[in-house]
Amino acid sequence: MTVRTRFAPSPTGYLHVGGVRTALYSWLYARQHHGEFMLRIEDTDRERSTEEAVQVILEGMAWCGLNHDGDIPYQTHRFDRYKQVIQQLLADGKAYYCYCSKEEVEQMRIEQTARKEKPRYNGYWRDRQETPPAGVQPVVRFKNPLTGDVVFEDMIKGKITVSNTELDDLVIARADGTPTYNFCVVVDDWDMGITHVIRGDDHVNNTPRQINILQSLGAQIPHYAHVPMILGNDGQRLSKRHGAVSVMNYKDEGYLPEALLNYLIRLGWANGDQEIFSIDEMLALFKIENVNGAPSAFNTDKLLWLNQHYIKTGNPEKIAEHLVHQFQLLGIDPQNGVALPRVVTALAERAKTLREMAESSRMFYVELVEYDMPAVQKHLTPDTKITLNTLHDQLAMLTTWQAEPIHAAIHQVAEQLGLKLGKVAQPLRVAVTGSTMSPSIDVTVELIGQERTLKRLQQAITFIP
Numbered sequence: 258m259t260v261r262t263r264f265a266p267s268p269t270g271y272l273h274v275g276g277v278r279t280a281l282y283s284w285l286y287a288r289q290h291h292g293e294f295m296l297r298i299e300d301t302d303r304e305r306s307t308e309e310a311v312q313v314i315l316e317g318m319a320w321c322g323l324n325h326d327g328d329i330p331y332q333t334h335r336f337d338r339y340k341q342v343i344q345q346l347l348a349d350g351k352a353y354y355c356y357c358s359k360e361e362v363e364q365m366r367i368e369q370t371a372r373k374e375k376p377r378y379n380g381y382w383r384d385r386q387e388t389p390p391a392g393v394q395p396v397v398r399f400k401n402p403l404t405g406d407v408v409f410e411d412m413i414k415g416k417i418t419v420s421n422t423e424l425d426d427l428v429i430a431r432a433d434g435t436p437t438y439n440f441c442v443v444v445d446d447w448d449m450g451i452t453h454v455i456r457g458d459d460h461v462n463n464t465p466r467q468i469n470i471l472q473s474l475g476a477q478i479p480h481y482a483h484v485p486m487i488l489g490n491d492g493q494r495l496s497k498r499h500g501a502v503s504v505m506n507y508k509d510e511g512y513l514p515e516a517l518l519n520y521l522i523r524l525g526w527a528n529g530d531q532e533i534f535s536i537d538e539m540l541a542l543f544k545i546e547n548v549n550g551a552p553s554a555f556n557t558d559k560l561l562w563l564n565q566h567y568i569k570t571g572n573p574e575k576i577a578e579h580l581v582h583q584f585q586l587l588g589i590d591p592q593n594g595v596a597l598p599r600v601v602t603a604l605a606e607r608a609k610t611l612r613e614m615a616e617s618s619r620m621f622y623v624e625l626v627e628y629d630m631p632a633v634q635k636h637l638t639p640d641t642k643i644t645l646n647t648l649h650d651q652l653a654m655l656t657t658w659q660a661e662p663i664h665a666a667i668h669q670v671a672e673q674l675g676l677k678l679g680k681v682a683q684p685l686r687v688a689v690t691g692s693t694m695s696p697s698i699d700v701t702v703e704l705i706g707q708e709r710t711l712k713r714l715q716q717a718i719t720f721i722p
Contacts, residue, residue, distance in 0.1 A: 260292030268310035296325035349351040354395035377425035397430035407465035412482035443516030458483035511610030516564040583615035594622035626691035662701035688717035
């Protein structure tokens, strides 16, 4: 048997971290078993589904590196297939037309609640032979078994048993003929040969109904794993203020996909005290059966720590590819200066996000810098004018523009003027960067480039009263 899993988001909003974690678990399970990971777009909610949301889902999955197999089915493209299966169920006596109005069904529920019974449809049209009322467009309901239990072994939650007496006859087609979500999911999983359904535990109540429909069709029942939800660190349902934003927001904020995936796999799963997991380690170590059945709390500080780790230890060439996006957001042309991998190497120890790195890198890609006035008042004084002039002359004579000869030139100026190194390096730093913060001054000056460095020194000298 080929293992086949699926991730099936609805394009009614953004792809958030809960969805990405579910997709990651599903992707890992398929890849571990040399199976297939399918992507499906569940867009039957026509009023709320948008093409823009579909694109965000596709971009988010691509950014995370969760590659899928085969074509992407869209439920709105499969309505003929759903109608075919509904007709099959009707013909086999496993579904029926229900002519009750919404008001009648609501009245049933009111009366049941008054009798302290579970409110639900009472099966009024299940076996009736009478002539249906004229002018009423019926819904189609599935004939749920009246006796017995639905029993399945959830790969995370363990054995789950639900009595069929707890389930009413599910509407599988609305009065306008459109199929309902729970029915579409069943047909899709059947047609796609899905062997393992890994999804959020907000779907656990749908599973017994879906199993009954699958059994009525003679379909293979998948294995199920229901992943607990993610909460904010205050214990409340995850919302925007906790980090429940589009996964693409994390890209814009300067997070690396490796850091996000590493963080998400640890939300509810562990391998001892290990915190850092490469994709290869995830594939080797992750076990869906060991996912904690309790909800997990989202902690932005932990994600930030992981992101900084991956910036520090990652391949500068790869990180530079992600850094380009940050430059685009800031309106900086990365072609107008030093190669980005060199910037990554220089700033990796200082940046928690790629956004921070890009903002700190602006000085390498613009002609002149804006001054931080407190830094200017402290370090660009009339006393430093001779220091900057001497630096300008020494640096202008360099024929090799690298950190080592730059460092030597700065030392030479300090010795020539009888100053401590800091009294030379800090005015130079303010002159060429506009502030007192940068990587080591020799590396900073090297990355800025000789022409720009000399131009900025001249700017600073002119600026000093």
